[in-house]
Amino acid sequence: MKTNTCSVSFSINGEKKTFATRPDEKLLDLLRREGYKGTKYGCGQGTCGACTVIMDGKAVYACLLYSMQAEGRKVRTIESMGTYDKPAPIQVELVAAGAVQCGYCIPGIIMSATALMETEKDISDEVAKEYMDGNLCRCTGYEKIWVALRRTIDRAAAAPAKKASAKGGKK
Known part of the structure; x- marks a missing residue:
């Protein structure tokens, strides 16, 4: 055949x-x-x-x-996404929060989180949870994943403000 x-x-x-x-x-x-x-x-x-x-x-x-x-x-x-030597911000935060245990679900979680941060502005916890709802993790209980995601979102939101204030301070 x-x-x-x-x-x-x-x-x-x-x-x-x-x-x-x-x-x-x-x-x-x-x-x-x-x-x-x-x-x-x-x-x-x-x-x-x-x-x-x-x-x-x-x-x-x-x-x-x-x-x-x-x-x-x-x-x-x-x-x-990031490399071993230069990980993406979400990868850094997941490791720092202790959210990576077996690691099987992490690639999918990173991709969902990336899509969230690239498409949404002013990300509330409700919006983040909606985006991440389709990613299961049987090892962590999610709390550490949420901590890492929130830190990444908050740091990304603060980054433009830091750049703007740095530019404004130079003459």
Whole structure:
């Protein structure tokens, strides 16, 4: 029996690429096959958030999307975030708060938090909880994750004010 194969082209972490795929292949499976292993398989039903990626600025579950749905889109995975030597602010805060235990859920949590901070202004706890509602963590009990997220949000909000006051002070 012949397998139908096709190609899909999209931007992955800022780089335009074309991948061989099948019409029934999930985006999560394509990403992992192509080496983007930070995006995790959890439930396969869009309920745990381990597979969260950012597509065109929105957090989405890669386990629910067919790879062909990424055609022409901009997809970001955890690999687009900070490095070991220069972690992203949310990564720093998660570690500082002791929120990283087994680490399996953390890539999805980071991607949801990133989408939140890139799309929302003046982020209330209610809005943050709504964004993060689809990310499960069975190790931490969430409190440390919330502490890290709130610190990251608050520091990001304070950063423009610091830059503005620094510029205003120079003549």
